[in-house]
Amino acid sequence: MTDTRINRLKRQIVLATVAVGEGHIPSAFSILDILWVLYDRVLQIDPSNPKSDERDRFVLSKGHGALALYAVLAEKGFFPVSELERFATFDSPLGGHPDHNKVPGVEASTGSLGHGLPMAVGMALGMGIRRVKNRVFALVGDQECNEGSIWESALLAAHHRLSNLTCIVDYNHSTDRALILGDIAAKFAAFGWAATTINGHDHDAIYNALIRIESDRPTVVVAETVKGFGCKQMENNPAWHHRAPTQDELPGILAELA
Amino acid sequence: MRKQFVKTVEDLMAQDERLVLLLGDIGVFGFRNAFKMYPERTYNIGVCEQAMTSLAAGLAKEGLIPVLHSIAPFAVERCFEQIKIDLCYQNLPANIVSVGSSYDYAALGCTHHCPGDVAILRALLGMEIVIPGTPAEFDQLFRDAYADDHPTYFRLSERSNQQSCDVEFGRALIIRRGSLATVVTVGPTLTSVLEATRTLDVTILYYTTVVPFDGDTLRENCPSGRIVVVEPFYEGTLAHDIMSAMKENSIRLLLFGVPRRFLTDYGHAADHDFVCGLTTGQIKERLEQFLNE
Numbered sequence: 001m002t003d004t005r006i007n008r009l010k011r012q013i014v015l016a017t018v019a020v021g022e023g024h025i026p027s028a029f030s031i032l033d034i035l036w037v038l039y040d041r042v043l044q045i046d047p048s049n050p051k052s053d054e055r056d057r058f059v060l061s062k063g064h065g066a067l068a069l070y071a072v073l074a075e076k077g078f079f080p081v082s083e084l085e086r087f088a089t090f091d092s093p094l095g096g097h098p099d100h101n102k103v104p105g106v107e108a109s110t111g112s113l114g115h116g117l118p119m120a121v122g123m124a125l126g127m128g129i130r131r132v133k134n135r136v137f138a139l140v141g142d143q144e145c146n147e148g149s150i151w152e153s154a155l156l157a158a159h160h161r162l163s164n165l166t167c168i169v170d171y172n173h174s175t176d177r178a179l180i181l182g183d184i185a186a187k188f189a190a191f192g193w194a195a196t197t198i199n200g201h202d203h204d205a206i207y208n209a210l211i212r213i214e215s216d217r218p219t220v221v222v223a224e225t226v227k228g229f230g231c232k233q234m235e236n237n238p239a240w241h242h243r244a245p246t247q248d249e250l251p252g253i254l255a256e257l258a
Numbered sequence: 259m260r261k262q263f264v265k266t267v268e269d270l271m272a273q274d275e276r277l278v279l280l281l282g283d284i285g286v287f288g289f290r291n292a293f294k295m296y297p298e299r300t301y302n303i304g305v306c307e308q309a310m311t312s313l314a315a316g317l318a319k320e321g322l323i324p325v326l327h328s329i330a331p332f333a334v335e336r337c338f339e340q341i342k343i344d345l346c347y348q349n350l351p352a353n354i355v356s357v358g359s360s361y362d363y364a365a366l367g368c369t370h371h372c373p374g375d376v377a378i379l380r381a382l383l384g385m386e387i388v389i390p391g392t393p394a395e396f397d398q399l400f401r402d403a404y405a406d407d408h409p410t411y412f413r414l415s416e417r418s419n420q421q422s423c424d425v426e427f428g429r430a431l432i433i434r435r436g437s438l439a440t441v442v443t444v445g446p447t448l449t450s451v452l453e454a455t456r457t458l459d460v461t462i463l464y465y466t467t468v469v470p471f472d473g474d475t476l477r478e479n480c481p482s483g484r485i486v487v488v489e490p491f492y493e494g495t496l497a498h499d500i501m502s503a504m505k506e507n508s509i510r511l512l513l514f515g516v517p518r519r520f521l522t523d524y525g526h527a528a529d530h531d532f533v534c535g536l537t538t539g540q541i542k543e544r545l546e547q548f549l550n551e
Contacts, residue, residue, distance in 0.1 A: 100348055108319070109348050112339060118309040119344060122316020122324075129278065129298050130320060149340075152309035160301075 006032060009071040010230055010257045016067055016087035016094075017244035023087065023096070026228030026240050028068035030172040030200075031139060034223055035072045037206040044134060047077040050105045056134045057123050059108045061116025062141035062170060063097035064242075069106070070094050078105035114147030116140065117167060121153045124165040124218075135213070139168040143175040145184060151191070157218040158192030165218040166210065167193075170200065172227035173236075188220040200225035231256055259414040260357055262393030264288045266400050267325055271296050274405070278317050282307050282328030284357070311337040314352045315344035323351050323405055329363070330356035330372035330413070338378060345409040346382045353404050355412040360491055360516055361530045362416040364523075373516035377495045379411050380469055386410040386427075387469040389445030389490070394422040395466055402427035415490065416527065419449040423464060430472040432479055433462040438549050439484035439512075442476065442500065444468060447488045447514075447536075454542035458549065460486070468496060473503025483508060486545060488536075489515040512548045514541055 009032060017023030039045075043056040060069050067087065074081040079093075086092040093102040097111030107123075110116045120138035127134060140150060157165050167188070175181050185195035194214040198205040200223025209221040228234030231253055245253050268291055271277045278299045279292055286293075292300040303310040307328055314324035326333060333356045334341070345352050356375065363370040379385050386408050390396035396414065403410045406427075423431050433443075433452070436459040443451040444465045451462060461479050465472065476485075485504075489496055493515030500511065516534055523529065531537050535544070 108315075109343065112343055114308075115312050115340065115344055118312030118340075119316040119319070121309070122313035122318075123320055124316070125313065126278075126317040126320030126322050129317075129322065132320070149306075149308045149312065152306035153313075156303065156306065156309055156313065 006036060007230070007257045009036070009075060011254055012071050012081070012084050013067045014245060014250070014253055014257065016070070016084040018250070019085060020088040021244050022242060023067055023244055024064040024242050025067065026234045026237070027062070027065045027141075028071070029229045029231065029234065030225045030227045031062075031065045031170050032068040032071070033201045033203060033229075034139065034168055034170070034206055035068050037203050038137060038210060039072050039076050041207055042210045043137070047105065050078060053132060054134060057107050057120070057136045059110065059116040059120040059123070059136070059138040060098055060106075061110055061120070061138050062113065062144050063110030063116070065139070065141070065170070066094070066096065066098045069098060070103070073103070073105045079103070113141070113144040114149035118149055118153040118156070120165060120167070121157050121162065124157070124162040125160060127164060128162070135164050135166065137166045137168065137210070139170060141174060142169060142171045142181060142184065143178065145169065145181055146175060146179050154188060154191040154193065161216050162218045163213060163215055167218065167220045168210075169220060169222045170225055171222050172225040174227060185220065185222040188222075192217055194219045195222065196220075197222040197224065199223075201229055259390065259393050259396055259416075259418060260285065260288060262396050263355060263414060264292075266397045268292050268295070270401070270404070271299060274323070275299075276321065276323045276405070278322045278324045280310055280314055280324055280326045282310055282326070282332060284328045307332045308337045308340050311340035312344045315340075315348060315350050318350035318352050323353070325353045325355060325404070327355045329358040329370060330375050331358070331370060334372065334375040334379060334411070341379070341385070341409070342382050346384045349384050349407070350409060351405060351407045352409050353412065354409070355414060357414050357416075359413050359415040361521055362527055364525050364527050364530050367524060368520050368522060371521060373491045375411075375413065376468060376491045380495065384408055385469060386467070387413070388427065388467050389413045390425070390466055391419040391445045391448050391464070392422040393418060395425045398425055399427050399466055413445070415446045417446045419446055425466045428467045428470055428472060430475040431464040432475065433464050435479070436460040437482060439482050439486055440476065440480040441486045441488065442496065443488045444496070445490055447490050450536070450538045450541060451488050453538045454545060458545065468499070471496070471499040471503065473499065476500065476503045477505070477507075480504065480509075484510050484512075484548070486512045486548065487514065488541065489513075492516050492518055512544065514544070
């Protein structure tokens with residue numbers, strides 16, 4: 001188990017928000033386990049050659065989870081960990097949403113919801129045209145699944161039998177206060193995807209779900225997660241959606257993540 | 259122009275394996291040969307223009323050159339944010355080719371009108387905008403720009419000028435020189451402008467690329483300071499480009515274009531030309547008044 005390492009990344013995420021005074025910490029904690037397993041055990045990608053043609057692609061469609069992506073990319077050596085401390089400051093490459101043209105390892109500039117998955121569909125289709133054998137992963141939020149473009153993408157990926165595409169849904173139930181989506185896996189399955197639901201904080205479950213590929217259709221992994229996972233005062237607390245800890249709050253949060 | 263679009267793209271698909279055609283369920287019959295010849299690079303994506311635009315960005319990220327095609331309001335206005343972020347902000351070489359410019363599809367009503375496409379696309383940094391006046395000009399301009407590493411919008415019209423010019427992407431042509439005013443004419447308006455100005459001593463500049471705007475040609479060919487713009491989209495769309503080009507020079511401006519209101523009647527495009535004051539006779543009359551003021 002990598003709790004120690006995950007907690008270290010979480011502390012880095014919290015500390016990254018201090019300089020600029022803001023950040024989507026709970027959204028990052030929601031997906032950190034998934035991203036860690038992806039980059040540590042699943043994706044075929046070389047941090048020293050992040051634009052190699054023969055790499056797996058990962059698109060963070062819910063761009064506001066950027067802090068988790070940055071922490072994992074830094075840990076894997078795509079850029080120095082020290083860059084995290086400058087997160088979202090004026091001339092930092094690491095913005096509140098990831099920028100493909102600024103950050104090594106970031107495949108697409110995202111932030112407006114509903115763009116990343118259809119871009120990933122295009123990448124998967126393009127890799128088929130070019131006979132590149134690698135895989136494409138996209139991570140969407142559950143509330144992002146309110147966007148029509150997600151379901152347009154679901155139709156397209158199934159119709160074109162993009163077996164090289166895996167969509168991960170971060171089901172932290174953010175959507176519940178607006179639109180109840182219910183069984184998201186069943187919805188994707190109805191669109192023709194291979195669908196499974198897992199505990200999005202169980203590393204073995206994440207790994208086993210992500211290595212599975214169907215030969216004739218795309219795969220969706222619906223990850224049941226907790227927004228703010230691992231920090232009690234942040235968990236499912238809307239007040240923490242986009243903010244940084246105060247100096248008074250910081251020691252307690254870091255201690256909890258020790 | 260639509261037939262030429264098919265011909266040009268199919269010809270280029272044979273030469274350039276990076277070209278991928280994406281249809282929003284428009285032009286499918288016209289491109290039937292492409293579906294047969296290049297099935298791996300020809301797709302009827304369906305009626306989902308937002309995903310089609312983002313998907314095109316994904317293809318471009320893989321080194322391919324997508325050509326997206328639909329009717330102007332659906333190719334542009336429906337998926338404006340996808341064009342802004344996925345194509346322009348990421349600066350990807352995608353080509354959007356629309357049909358149904360302004361009120362070409364007059365009988366179909368306002369849902370199928372799109373006189374605002376150029377105005378809103380002008381707001382997107384990096385987007386190139388091409389408005390051919392004839393099929394032959396489309397062929398030349400598309401070959402010039404389709405693989406130039408930037409997103410490009412090609413605005414096809416149901417109407418064409420009577421004669422083609424030797425056009426080049428990004429450059430305005432001096433059709434003739436005169437002293438009383440300079441007429442900036444865009445794409446398929448050239449024939450009307452030539453007829454309306456036959457007896458007038460005016461310079462005529464012909465623009466088939468409006469972004470980037472060739473301001474140098476305008477500035478160097480406008481001794482009178484009187485500028486007349488005949489634009490086949492919302493009136494005033496190019497006003498900022500013209501004022502920027504003329505810098506500190508004082509100018510007088512007369513604008514012909516589509517008025518900024520919903521055109522709620524039907525009929526044919528020619529009916530709307532009249533309502534919009536864009537017939538040859540109407541252009542001539544207002545232009546003569548302007549020159550006599």
